[in-house]
Amino acid sequence: MADALKIGIAGLGTVGASLVRIINQRSHELAVTCGRPVRVVAVSARDRTKDRGIDLTGIEWFAGPVDMAQKADIDVFVELMGGAEGAANASVRAALARGLHVVTANKALLAYHGVEFAAMAEEKGALLNFEAAVAGGIPVIKALRESLTGNTVSRVYGIMNGTCNYILTRMEKEGLSFAECLKEAQRLGYAEADPAFDIEGNDTAHKLAILTTLAFGNKIAADDIYIEGITNISIDDIRAAADLGYRIKLLGVAQRTESGIEQRVHPTMVPVQSVIAQVDGVTNAVAIESDILGELLMVGPGAGGNATASAVLGDIADIAKSQPGAQRVPVLGHPAATLQPYRKAQIQSHEGGYFIRLTVEDRIGVFASVAAHMAENHISLESIVQHSKEYLSHPAQQTIILVTHATMEDSVRKAVASIKTEEYLIGEPQVIRIERPKEDN
Ligand code: NAP
Ligand code: HSE
Numbered sequence: 001m002a003d004a005l006k007i008g009i010a011g012l013g014t015v016g017a018s019l020v021r022i023i024n025q026r027s028h029e030l031a032v033t034c035g036r037p038v039r040v041v042a043v044s045a046r047d048r049t050k051d052r053g054i055d056l057t058g059i060e061w062f063a064g065p066v067d068m069a070q071k072a073d074i075d076v077f078v079e080l081m082g083g084a085e086g087a088a089n090a091s092v093r094a095a096l097a098r099g100l101h102v103v104t105a106n107k108a109l110l111a112y113h114g115v116e117f118a119a120m121a122e123e124k125g126a127l128l129n130f131e132a133a134v135a136g137g138i139p140v141i142k143a144l145r146e147s148l149t150g151n152t153v154s155r156v157y158g159i160m161n162g163t164c165n166y167i168l169t170r171m172e173k174e175g176l177s178f179a180e181c182l183k184e185a186q187r188l189g190y191a192e193a194d195p196a197f198d199i200e201g202n203d204t205a206h207k208l209a210i211l212t213t214l215a216f217g218n219k220i221a222a223d224d225i226y227i228e229g230i231t232n233i234s235i236d237d238i239r240a241a242a243d244l245g246y247r248i249k250l251l252g253v254a255q256r257t258e259s260g261i262e263q264r265v266h267p268t269m270v271p272v273q274s275v276i277a278q279v280d281g282v283t284n285a286v287a288i289e290s291d292i293l294g295e296l297l298m299v300g301p302g303a304g305g306n307a308t309a310s311a312v313l314g315d316i317a318d319i320a321k322s323q324p325g326a327q328r329v330p331v332l333g334h335p336a337a338t339l340q341p342y343r344k345a346q347i348q349s350h351e352g353g354y355f356i357r358l359t360v361e362d363r364i365g366v367f368a369s370v371a372a373h374m375a376e377n378h379i380s381l382e383s384i385v386q387h388s389k390e391y392l393s394h395p396a397q398q399t400i401i402l403v404t405h406a407t408m409e410d411s412v413r414k415a416v417a418s419i420k421t422e423e424y425l426i427g428e429p430q431v432i433r434i435e436r437p438k439e440d441n
Helices: 014-025 027-034 065-071 086-097 107-124 140-147 162-174 178-187 202-216 235-243 305-321 366-376 409-419
Strands: 005-010 038-044 060-062 076-079 101-104 153-159 246-257 260-271 283-290 294-301 351-361 381-387 397-404 425-434
Touching: 005 014, 005 065, 005 086, 005 305, 014 027, 014 038, 014 305, 027 038, 027 305, 038 065, 038 305, 060 065, 065 076, 065 086, 076 086, 076 305, 086 101, 086 107, 101 107, 101 305, 107 202, 140 202, 140 283, 140 294, 153 202, 162 178, 162 235, 162 246, 162 283, 202 246, 202 260, 235 246, 235 351, 235 397, 235 425, 294 305, 351 366, 351 409, 366 381, 366 397, 366 409, 409 425
Parallel strands: 005 038, 005 076, 038 060, 076 101, 260 425
Antiparallel strands: 153 246, 153 283, 246 260, 283 294, 351 397, 351 425, 381 397
16 A cells, blocks of 8 residues: 555644544545545644544644644645634645645635635645535535536526524524524534624635636636625515515625626525525535536535535545646646636626515505606516515504516615615615526526
8 A cells, every 4th residue: 555645734623623533533444545544643723732522642733833834744734724814824835835735624715815826736736625615515616626627607606604504594494593593603613713704794705706716717806706794684584585485595606797707795585496595504505507517506514523524535535546746637727827817797787686675654655656766767576565564563664575577786776775865764775686596597
């Protein structure tokens, strides 16, 4: 049998500790499938005294991950710390500069430095693998990077944040508060170290930026994504969506349009009968629409120690099986030097259906006025309903819910802005975009 693949792991939290545990438990099977043993020989984390429930006997401890990347006797540097800058950035940079293979689950790092690191890896003939960075255990990177070669992708979209999907599902099914659900997601190890990245949509945006590059061959453009998180979604929205035959999911969507590539992350109403609407809890789903294959929908665990460690392990196994000096698949699907400048389509030119929920004073003429604002902005309505008071606590208020046919975002913004000048409006209007899977179009 060939020499062992020696790995160093920086970060022994939810993912890192699961990875060490699995490699310890599955060492025999791994050696057989990879054709060589896979051995953890070095680790680094902040607190050496912390009980992580894993056996680190015989493994060299490094106080600093950069030190480990520069000096440890390893073939693969596995980065599981998180963050676009700081220790993660410096240690991955050091590992690639040394020509080590790198595996990371860090989407923030790749969203901001992926092109530069891909170029470094390609120059050194090293592998930079990151399956766990997007949609947890779902092999979506491999699908886009390798399996769909030759296809022209038109749209990639999906549920890419387990924490948000977990929160929305439990709010809807169990009537729990947002705060309770988030706390539980943190306890289960799904959330980022700073959960604002999850609930404000940035984590989904980081993942989407990576998928967009793999799908469309552009430079990663994480700062060009329109982002809305789920903090503004109330149980009233969830109930109103259900009444209309929709469920609310936080989606990341990237699509080719005539004016460029549209990248957006926002709470989205999806038809209740669609497959994506049925994806509950921490589960993620990613749909890829392409010309040769058609629609590919991948569903699976999106976060958590084991799901993520499974993807990291797959990346390590690919390295164990790779031949030194062999032709490499480009890190981002296309050689880093050939990635095209990103051409951004503005969110104002997005065309789709919209759900608009207004709280208004309960008096004559309001309904007609709202309809008139829509007509003035050339918005065609699928439905407009003056709702019973079941969503409201105040007897002098009414809810008006509108669902539009496909229309331009710019028109919706103008209509909502003009409604906001009306005295009958109470509070902020709620606007949620509707996304239809290909099966429905
Ligand atoms: P975590 O539980 O917060 O663990 C982070 C680990 O990194 C800890 O062991 C911490 O050390 C170590 N660390 C942080 N800063 C360090 C530094 N400056 N020097 C040395 N060690 C440092 O995070 P996680 O949930 O495992 O996530 C790790 C990475 O995987 C992140 O990029 C995350 O986005 C990504 N990811 C996570 C999931 C998930 O479900 N959790 C899924 C997919 C991807 P101490 O333990 O000593 O504090
Ligand atoms: N915090 C992330 C999530 C981890 O909830 O999806 C997986 O990337």
